[in-house]
Amino acid sequence: MPGGTFKGRKMDNYRNNQNMSLGIVGFGAFGQLAAHHLGQHFETTAYDPSPGLATVAKQLGVPLTSLHAVSQTDVILIAAPVSSFEQVVGEIAVACKPGALIVDVASVKVVPSEIMRRLLPPHVDIIATHPLFGPQSAAKGIEGLKIAVCPIQGKQHARLAAFLRKALGLTVIMTTPEDHDQEAAVVQGLTHLIAKVLLKMGPLPTRMTTKSFDLLSNAISMVQHDAPEVFEAIEKANPYAETVRRRFFDLAACLSVELDSASRTPPHNETGH
Secondary structure (H helix, E strand, C coil): CCCEEECCEEECCCCCCCCCEEEEECCCHHHHHHHHHHCCCCEEEEECCCCCCHHHHHHHCCCECCHHHHCCCCEEEECCCHHHHHHHHHHHHCCCCCCCEEEECCCCCHHHHHHHHHHCCCCCEEEEEEECCCCCCCCCCCCCCEEEEEEEECCCHHHHHHHHHHCCCCEEEECCHHHHHHHHHHHHHHHHHHHHHHHHCCCCCCCCCCHHHHHHHHHHHHHCCCCHHHHHHHHHHCCCHHHHHHHHHHHHHHHHHHHHHHHHCCCCCCCCC
């Protein structure tokens, strides 16, 4: 917010402050999307041990560096898979500087929030976020898209929320890790689950379709190219996902029984004969 300070420097919702540094940990599809939209607001560097990222990093103007160097930035954005999240946070914890803002973008929030709260030092701010979009749904821009923001430690969440709204045009949903995961277990859990099942039934029709089927196909296309670890996180790292998944399958099984029973019932003879 105007007039606020960040580590002794004036800031305006994090905007137009090229002296502030941003380190992205994990330069996969979402890390690259973040660099594209945040590069104009921060001096950005990234770390990712995966090979073959030099070309895209150069195109985005983001130098690839060490995890230690990235951990020394003013804002650290963790876009690493949930499977390696604890190890990454542990390494950041010994290198980050006082007053740093540490933000994650995992698809689940309870587990990453607990890890960050447990491992990171008390002299940093921690905010757990979940951009409710990805490279596919953000292909035409991110303005108007949603992001969940969960304050974990420190007081910078209000400034970050203002930056997300005013500089990036996002719709900010303030919530808790628990409330996020409860809703995401339905919203994301069922979407990805249904998409997986329908893709296994493919190829799906493309010619003689209805509007509702086209919308369903569009939803599938937005998630079918997600990295496998995204599906794993949504279905296995969310503590509420199993309950939702089992209820969905149970209801589907009940409906199947009802349909099978109806198909075995003799048609009603209106004449009574």
